[in-house]
Amino acid sequence: MQAQSKNASDAYEARRAEIAALAEYCGPNDPIPTIQYTEQEHEVWQLVCGKLAACHRSDATIEFLDAAECLAIPQEEVPQLRDVSARIESLSGFRFRSAPTLVPFRQFCTSLADSAFHSTQYLRHPSTPFYTADPDMLHDVVGHGNALASKRFARLYRLAGEAAARAESETALQFIAKVFWFTLECGLIRERGKSKAYGATIVSSYGELNHFRDADIRPLDLKSLAVVDYDISTYQSILFEVDSMNQLEDTVGSFWETCDDNTIEALLAESATRFA
Numbered sequence: 595m596q597a598q599s600k601n602a603s604d605a606y607e608a609r610r611a612e613i614a615a616l617a618e619y620c621g622p623n624d625p626i627p628t629i630q631y632t633e634q635e636h637e638v639w640q641l642v643c644g645k646l647a648a649c650h651r652s653d654a655t656i657e658f659l660d661a662a663e664c665l666a667i668p669q670e671e672v673p674q675l676r677d678v679s680a681r682i683e684s685l686s687g688f689r690f691r692s693a694p695t696l697v698p699f700r701q702f703c704t705s706l707a708d709s710a711f712h713s714t715q716y717l718r719h720p721s722t723p724f725y726t727a728d729p730d731m732l733h734d735v736v737g738h739g740n741a742l743a744s745k746r747f748a749r750l751y752r753l754a755g756e757a758a759a760r761a762e763s764e765t766a767l768q769f770i771a772k773v774f775w776f777t778l779e780c781g782l783i784r785e786r787g788k789s790k791a792y793g794a795t796i797v798s799s800y801g802e803l804n805h806f807r808d809a810d811i812r813p814l815d816l817k818s819l820a821v822v823d824y825d826i827s828t829y830q831s832i833l834f835e836v837d838s839m840n841q842l843e844d845t846v847g848s849f850w851e852t853c854d855d856n857t858i859e860a861l862l863a864e865s866a867t868r869f870a
């Protein structure tokens with residue numbers, strides 16, 4: 595029995611490495627590789643997409659739902675990343691680049707500034723369809739891809755990339771990464787008296803969609819966010835919420851649009867004084 599599960603695990607790792615290798619040799623301007631997905635991979639995609647779509651109707655923000663409706667990602671089988679990318683580009687100007695795995699934050703952001711998002715093309719292990727420790731294509735396409743089909747979210751991703759490109763100090767870059775985490779990965783908007791998700795980590799996780807309202811949900815404020823730690827490997831115990839897309843754009847969009855090492859240092863110093 596143990597030998598069987600080791601063989602299955604080895605087969606999964608080999609398949610993932612095979613797909614990652616195609617991305618490894620794919621330059622930024624090369625066409626996204628075509629993958630011949632297996633029946634098992636199509637089944638995982640269909641199962642997870644079906645569950646997520648049902649949750650989105652009650653738990654995702656209006657801007658995300660509208661963008662998802664326009665993008666209309668196929669749910670019955672794994673789409674080709676190239677096709678989804680072309681559709682997003684026609685909607686918001688953003689496109690995908692194939693990534694072998696998680697890319698370093700600065701490289702990831704340099705790409706965002708160029709309106710390109712690094713996406714994986716492999717899927718999570720079929721034995722855990724509702725959990726993945728690392729980003730996979732379900733996270734990247736259903737979570738980020740749907741958001742990037744919205745011009746308003748796409749602008750925020752671009753601004754995050756441009757902010758990171760301006761940052762010289764590691765402290766500034768880490769703070770930009772933290773704001774990205776608590777907004778575009780895990781952010782909430784209050785709509786009609788209820789917390790709704792737009793962050794890619796939450797909207798692509800069936801488990802977290804069922805648990806995010808148990809978190810300590812706080813009004814988004816960059817100075818209070820600065821003193822909160824986070825762990826990307828588990829459900830979030832603290833989340834930040836805005837009252838509207840306008841507020842998100844005013845608070846976070848304006849921050850990313852104007853920040854530099856000096857303004858971030860000043861913000862962190864003020865935050866440390868206030869919360870000492």
Ligand SMILES: [Fe+2]
Pocket residue numbers: 729733738779794795
């Ligand atoms: Fe992500």
